[in-house]
Structure formats: structure tokens, C-alpha cells
Amino acid sequence: MSLSNLRIVLVRPKGAANVGAAARAMKNMGVHRLLLVQPRAVKEFWAKAMAVHAADVLEATVEVASLAEAVAGCGLVVGTTCRDGSYRAAAEPPRQLAPRIVAAAAQNDVALVFGPEDHGLSNEELKACHQLIRIPTGTEYSSLNLAQAVLVCCYEVFIAAQAPVAVPEAVPELADAARVEFMFERLKTAFLRIGYLHASNPDHILFTYRRLLGRSQLAERDVRILLALARQIEWYADGGWKQMTGRGATQPTGDADADDEAMV
Numbered sequence: 001m002s003l004s005n006l007r008i009v010l011v012r013p014k015g016a017a018n019v020g021a022a023a024r025a026m027k028n029m030g031v032h033r034l035l036l037v038q039p040r041a042v043k044e045f046w047a048k049a050m051a052v053h054a055a056d057v058l059e060a061t062v063e064v065a066s067l068a069e070a071v072a073g074c075g076l077v078v079g080t081t082c083r084d085g086s087y088r089a090a091a092e093p094p095r096q097l098a099p100r101i102v103a104a105a106a107q108n109d110v111a112l113v114f115g116p117e118d119h120g121l122s123n124e125e126l127k128a129c130h131q132l133i134r135i136p137t138g139t140e141y142s143s144l145n146l147a148q149a150v151l152v153c154c155y156e157v158f159i160a161a162q163a164p165v166a167v168p169e170a171v172p173e174l175a176d177a178a179r180v181e182f183m184f185e186r187l188k189t190a191f192l193r194i195g196y197l198h199a200s201n202p203d204h205i206l207f208t209y210r211r212l213l214g215r216s217q218l219a220e221r222d223v224r225i226l227l228a229l230a231r232q233i234e235w236y237a238d239g240g241w242k243q244m245t246g247r248g249a250t251q252p253t254g255d256a257d258a259d260d261e262a263m264v
Helices: 016-028 045-059 094-105 146-161 177-193 203-216 220-244
Strands: 006-011 033-037 062-064 074-080 109-114 131-133
Touching: 006 016, 006 146, 016 033, 016 045, 016 146, 074 094, 074 177, 094 109, 094 131, 094 146, 109 146, 131 203, 177 203, 177 220
Parallel strands: 006 033, 006 109, 033 062, 074 109, 074 131
Antiparallel strands: none
């Protein structure tokens, strides 16, 4: 199976040699789309030297200003982490996630995101990721070199793509990453209105929803249903409960197909 829909995203890479080595690792495994978020001088000598026969991957690299731009159009965004913490507890080994990545990539763009060499993806950047990978390592030292991490993850995806009988049924078209992020922002606003989230740290609970719904791989209709839920919660918070006691207020439509949720 082709991996043409899979893109590798490196966020703020610091070492030109690592970028070049990552490009080489990608080409070894049949992956060719490389995006860099706010990179340093990555096309200098060491990047080209380490890329070796993957110069075409390096030259086709796209540089963007934000992670949101890098994952635009993706139905599945998978982040990587080697750190512990409540926001990273749902991370899975690449061998376990690889079949799902391959299945999603059959009909959707998929992004595999790696953070900077020194500290990886931040909690804020994890918000853009629907699922997380953690590469199993020995306990003495868990942090892999950036290019090594790219190679391990691409290898597992490559192997999964060579064994279609072990790959789940192809995933239908998924909602765009930007649309999913818009949905989470609307849910956060609605949950704050009814006091469900703590105002000083709303993302703490919302991260659980991000992981739960991220594993569900949302289609556009799923997103519209959840947006309708957010709209209904806001209606209630604005006094919609009065209608339920016969004192006015117009109830919004609960139709998931209602076309009144434009992204702004």
C-alpha cells in the first residue's frame, strides 16, 4: 500500500543534520512528504550531507509557520512523546498504532508529528494531536535522537502497510484537523459556561476528551453533532431553560446537518 498520504512534521528542528537524516529515514521507508515548522537553516551542508540519496525529499520539504498549518487538511494527527504525564498517558507504541495509521491513510491525509530535539512537543502542541505514540525504550535513557525516532515510526508504518491482511478496514473520510480543533474550542466555551471546566485550567479535563474523541477518528457528521451539543449547552446557559418551563426563549435546532457552524 502506498504511503503517499502520510506526512512527517518536524516542529522547530534545531539540527540540520537531524533533518537530513530524517529525510533519509523517510525515503528508506517509502515516505516522501516532509514539513518543517519554524525550522533553522535546514538546507545547509549538513542537511544535504546526511540526506545522502534522499536529496529529493529534502528539496521538496515545505516550511510553515505553525503546527496548525502543517497539519491542515489531515484527518488524523499523531504526535510523539517520550515523557510521562497525565496529558501523555494515552500514548501507545508505534507497532500498535501503525495499522490504524495505514488504515486512515488509505483515504485521508495523516500527519506524524515530532517535537524539537531538546524537549519534544509541548502540552499546547499536543492539543493538535488526535493520538500519541511513545517508542518503548530501556529505562536508563528513553530519549531517542530525532532521526532515529522518525526511522522507528516510519518503519512500523511501512511494515503495517506491507501486511494488508493485518490492517483494519480502510477508514472513511475523516473531519479536517482544523474543523476538529474548532469543535474542541466550541466545546470548551460551552463547558465553561455551565461550570463543567475549571476556569483557571480548562484544558486539564478537555485533554481527556481530546484523547477519547481522537481515538474515535471523527468524521464530519460526528463533528457537527458535537457542535450541535455545544450550541445546545450555550442555549441552555443563556436562559434556554426558561422555555422548558414555558417562559419564552427560542430553542436552537439540534439537527447535526444545520449549516450554522462556520469556522472563524
